[in-house]
Amino acid sequence: MPSSSLDERCVNTLRFLAADAVEEAGSGHPGMPLGAAPMAYVLWDRFLKHNPNSPEWPNRDRFVLSAGHGSALLYALLHLYGYDLPLAELKNFRQLHSKTPGHPEYGHTPGVETTTGPLGQGFANGVGMALAERYLSGTFNTKEHPLIDHYTYGIVSDGDLMEGLSAEAGALAGHLGLGKLIYLYDQNCISIEGETDLAFTERVASRFDAQGWHVQHVEDGNALDDIEAAVDTAQDATERPSLICVHTHIGYGSSQQDTAGVHGSPLGDDDLAATKEHFGWPTEPRFHVPEDAYEHCRRVLRTGAEQETAWQETVEAYREAHPDSCRLFLRAMEGEAPEYEAEQVPTFQPEDGSLATRNASGETLQALADNICTLVGGSADLAPSNKTHLEGYGTFQADQTGRNLHFGVREHAMGAITSGMSLHGGLLPFDATFFTFSDYMRPALRLAALMDLHRVTVFTHDSIAIGEDGPTHQPVEHLMAMRSIPNYTVLRPADANETAAAWQFAVKHDGPVGIVLTRQDLPVLDPARVQDDAIERGAYVLQDTNEQPDVVLLATGSEVHLALDAAATLDASDRRARVISMPSMERFEEQPDSYRHDVLPPGVPTVAVEAGTTRGWHHLVGDDGAVIGLDRFGLSGPGEAVYEELGFTVDHVVNTVHAVLKDRASLAVS
Structure with missing residues (x-):
């Protein structure tokens, strides 16, 4: 499909919706959207299978903006293509409670597939999405019923590929031959400190080739047809994931083009106006969207709905042919708790x-x-x-x-x-x-x-x-x-x-x-x-006394058995100990006061026992209790010997209880 003036207007709409949002907020990252808008447009306009009115349609293509600092570009895409993200939200970029936070947040903004910002995370998330597509299609699809059949696309950055995480995830993706994973690499060679060759001179394409990826280059990041051809070729590489190295210019068209200064700061009124003039774009008002750009991009509201309707028909045919499998598939895709005996x-x-x-x-x-x-x-x-x-x-x-x-x-x-x-x-x-x-x-x-x-x-x-x-x-x-x-x-x-x-x-x-x-x-x-709600409640009374306890022994994991043994020794010396197992501190702390006080009765001293740091326990044991833990590193030796050497013994627990009770008695007398 040849480029047209309408294509260029759509690309520039994306550029300046993003740049205007950053300028309005007084913070953000305009450089990446100015340079990467063309590749994003090609993906979304010519390849991405999605339905903006149904953002969670199971068989949609996934799009991951791993370079999450370029969030303004993603929000511009979501708005222009008809997701429930009105222009007012772009004008509210990075503001409290807006739908356009500084970095994309999953579950917060319709159409955002994953939370990104920490570099490399989105890259690896996308590998997981492609892996899930492969597993689900292999498990549920039949020749007549392709329930799951989609691509995972992403835009990754120099910073993403510097992170060791991308090397780990990339190696596994290549080994597994995830052919429906296609990443466009926004190779602008600039990071916050300056040109990437300050610290990053490896041959990235060679790395991915060695990991089993299909690698291509697009020399001009503004060449829409070349980007389209590369994605077409990547789709044909069915046995390998694809990396398309797209050579771009950060801050394209601005006076700060190809400099670190445009990475994470607004352009400023003068430079923004000059950049718009460079592209023949209206300098005012901000957030200008040509009507034909809306009309062109929002064709997807019709085509996406048609694609989803066709998929629903496939699901219904599958339901008739394989009712049990279809029920399992739909429950799983709807996120319902798995059924099991x-x-x-x-x-x-x-x-x-x-x-x-x-x-x-x-x-x-x-x-x-x-x-x-x-x-x-x-x-x-x-x-x-x-x-x-x-x-x-x-x-x-x-x-x-x-x-x-x-x-x-x-x-x-x-x-x-x-x-x-x-x-x-x-x-x-x-x-x-x-x-x-x-x-x-x-x-x-x-x-x-x-x-x-x-x-x-x-x-x-x-x-x-x-x-x-x-x-x-x-x-x-x-x-x-x-x-x-x-x-x-x-x-x-x-x-x-x-x-x-x-x-x-x-x-x-x-x-x-x-x-x-x-x-x-x-x-x-x-x-x-073991109480039925032991995990749900976080802690429960495992062993109690017939009378009000003198002390509560609170423990987790293996130390629960140490507490039980110590309670038996204390009982022999007429000290009554309640033993609490606490499989989850966080769950327990979420319980109402009434339950927590039933388990840890106020006024009864508590001794907590856990083979880890004592930090974080004192709010549960209080001023008159004690924590038996470990605020140092361990030792090499047989496990039982290490355990004993570092104080996890019945004698130490019993002696600690006696000391706590003695101190309590002294305070009462005084």
Whole structure:
């Protein structure tokens, strides 16, 4: 399709809607929209399959603006193509409570597919979306009924490709041959500090070629037909993801073109006016949109509706031919909690012997997988240790769509790709690693919490009790670090039955969940003692006294058993101890005061026990309680010896309780 003056007006509309929004706000990033508007226009106008009146249509193409600082360009696209984003919202760019925040936010602005801004995250999210498309099409599609058949497109930047995350995610995408993943690289060679060759001189195209991508170059970022031809060619490369290196000019047409100054600051009134004059664009009023640009771009309101209607007809034909599969597919795509046979989830008995919670998790995960065909995931090369391999369900590779993903030693990419799978819809994805490596995943998990994504992470090897691996592998500060992420639920079950309950909670919970598990064996609690709402409530009375307790022992995970043993010793010395298991501090803190006071009665001293930092516990134990924890790194040695050396013994707990009660008695006398 040859370029036309109408095409140029549409491109310039995008440029100046973005530049005007930045100028109106007095902050933002005009440089990227001025340079990248042509490639964005080509994607949205000539390729993107979408219906602005139905932004969550399951079979739409996905578009990821990984360079989230260029959000004004995305908002201009959404407005021009008819999404529910009126011009008033562009005029309200970056203002409090607007639909046009400084960086795109999933769930906040119609048509935004993922929250981006931290560079590289969108790149990896898009890999997850393409992976989900491949799995769902391989699972549900028939030759006659292509329920899921779409592309994932994105615009990525120099900064995205500097981040190690993009190298991790790109390597996996190339290995898996995700041919419906097409990224346009806005190669303007400028970053905040100046020209990218200050720190970035690698041969990017060679890197992606080595990773198994199909790579092309478009030398002129304003050549609409060349960009279109490159995307056409990329669609034909069905066995490889595609990177199209589009050579652009940041701040194109402005006096600051090709300089770092135009990256993250408004042009200023004079330069903005001069830039508009350069393009023959009206300098006033701001936010000018030619009527024929609206008419041209909003054709998609008709064509998109027609495409979705045709898809609905395919779904109805599929429903007639495969009613059970269709019901599963629609429930999954609508985000309903997965159905499963609860009685098939294992119940563990004390007489069966001690069991590591990672092993109990593996058994529970397998049972759930037998019931939930959209439960898909894997580990960062640790599945045998994390107990996350799904027996009998194959592997996911370039030529296979099994349910076991092999992420390789790529924790950061794993976290962001898993989020992309959740964002796509239709899957309940999980990932897994050692708990100490949650540090490598944290940026992706933080964004998962910000987006309120339904996804699960299995963290094993949860404390100093792993022993011989030493302090590099022994989590200390990690529990509190993960608990500090808003909207992220951390579950540290005390035994096999709490672990099964944790998985059942995670399957239905709307937000992201991390399940933190032991390598070492733990005694199995009588299932009758584990309350049905133990996880939902966050904490519960596991063992009580017949009278008002003298002390409350509050513990999580493996330390619950230490608390039970200490309570037995205290009972022998006529000190009555209530034992509380707290699988989730955050869930407990969300409960009403009445419940929290029932569990932790005011006026009764509390001693908390957890093999991690003491920071974050004192608000629960109060001034007259104590925390037995660890504010130092661990040691290398047998797990039991390390545990004892660092103070996690019955004697230490009992002596701490006696000291607390003695201090309390002294205060009462004084």
